[in-house]
Amino acid sequence: MAENNTYTQIHIQLVFAVKFRQALIQNEWKDDLFKYITGVIQNRKHKLLSINGMPDHIHILIGLRPNQSVSDLVQEVKSISSKWINENNFIPFRFEWQDSFGAFSYGKSQINDVIRYIENQEKHHYKKSFREEYVDFLEKFEIDYNEKYVFKELI
Template sequence: MSTYSQIYIQIVFAVKNRQALIATVWEEDLYKYITGIVQNKGQKMLAINGMPDHIHILIGMKPSCCLSDLVREIKKSSNSFIKEQAFTNSKFEWQEGFGAFSYSHSALDNVIAYISNQKEHHRKRSFKEEYVDFLEKFKIDFKQEYLFQWLE
């Protein structure tokens, strides 16, 4: 094989309507399950963490991977897993869409630390502030009305 690549992507997506449904008691099981999906699809999990209403995933991605298909599979399978395990009495669903942000190899340590420190980080900033900051920092054009549905 003569294809060599170095593609690092941070994926961010939220629980539908940003409901705080991911409980601390089962979030680790969810992260392990999602890690299994990523690995079974031939990608490398570098970091995963989140808050009750959203998650961050950092992967090393092969060029043959279709990111939209991977995220669709993560959401569909993890949604089924949450229901099968009866982790929550509420109706669990992931929000439509996701954010995807690319990084150089030299930035990985900082991104991994950022993802690992989600709980601490969100004591100071809301998910909406964080997400809009990502879009602006990466110079991604967006319309407020097409962002996640925010619970105010």
């Protein structure tokens, strides 16, 4: 067996929304969804550190392994979880995630704060909308963005 001497410490917070930011994730099945997504991430050998969200979006903090790109992982999580939601008929029409996502990196010293932030989503959203929260992330991380493409809403 070949020796593996690749060592990494890559912490990424993933943020993505329900298509058109519709509030479709229900409390009755939210925890099961989070457990299902946790399994998808762990089956790909990444480490799930925290997951939580609101009816229209979720936050996931992971320890990313270098064997898969962030984009490929998010695509798999969205694809597999939306299929699971639809197969379980949790909503009376087709569930979809928004095409886009956010991925934000953190150092080890920041992890506990990020976990606390994710665990307290309900509290944060008393004060600000998901859109405001997301734009704050983009600005904090100095990411250039076009306002027109920040999570499309149903018109």
